[in-house]
Amino acid sequence: MHIETEAIRTQMERSQYSEHSSPVYLTSSYVFDDAEEMRASFSEEKERNIYSRFSNPNTSEFIEKIAVMEGAEAGYAFATGMSAVFSTLAALLNSGDHIVSARSIFGSTHSLFTKYLPKWNITHSYFSVNEPEKIEELIKPETKVIFAETPTNPGVDILDLEHLGKIAKNHNILLIIDNCFATPYLQNPIKYGADLVIHSATKLIDGQGRVLGGVTVGSSELIREIYLFSRNTGPALSPFNAWILSKSLETLPVRLDRHCENALKVAEFLEQETNAENVKYPFLRSHPQYEIAKKQMKAGGNIISFEIKGGVEAGRKFIDGVQLCSRSANLGDTRTIVTHPASTTHSKLKEEERLEAGIKPGLIRISVGLEHVEDIINDLKQALNT
């Protein structure tokens, strides 16, 4: 069936109350009929819920939906996107292993690679999103994983998933894609050879700025490793949040259609503004990787970046000038959000590190929401011209 139908009709079994919409199962544990059933369940001869750190009907429904939408066999749901990234890597990597990653990645993922994984002797090499032809030079015998996000945060660059998939296959290493900006509706990396797909469900999957969550999907074999690690270390998603997120998936396709329509109009408006330079949106013809975006994405997503004339000061002034849009670091909300990475999310980086990651002093990131597009544009217009 179509992804819109799967997002609505993938549902847990009904209880004896015949509810139409899935209920919330806020329970930490489950009961057994007798000692034999308990033994069989713990030894995994029988598949059933034992304890909500392992599984729960609400988290299972959420995982199944994401897996169906991404074309994956299985998955595990986490308390946050970062616990999904960390637990996935911690479950699969050993001391001495090496990661090849795009340099433009989420700030906390960068901290994980540079500050924490080295404690367990897991190292990394970064490639620039503008030099995908240099990726293979970085691969060593110890390389176990290629890691990337596309579109990237906050630069909105696009990496060619098919190219990454081929490299991973040729070298027999895992390709892990953080698909947060695209969601399962706009892009399915597994089709292009990704082994695992990670989402921060906190963003567009929730879509209304309410709960945190994360998920990893892929082959049953890899997910089994991640499941065993997580079942023992405890990053599980709360059943309540899983219930919210599974409900949100029912409307993901219609929400995304409007997010993308609004974002394209806002991007086209910004391209005409003299105070906004270097406007980047995947489905603008001027985007350097427009052809790749068209190949692998259904639409351009809801994130736009541009540079405001006048550097850091102008960036801060613009942020102060918006009246409707929210000043926040989140993204993927119904409310349009503006962020100035150089003075906030990436302020701890050195200037040269920021530039290497494509973050110019005047870079502004907009997460386009679901307000009427004319109201969004009018607010941006007045903020740009004050």
Ligand SMILES: *Cc1c(COP(=O)(O)O)cnc(C)c1O
């Ligand atoms: C927000 C985000 C994360 C982390 O997700 P949390 O749910 O905040 O932990 C990871 N990757 C990307 C691309 C993100 O935008």
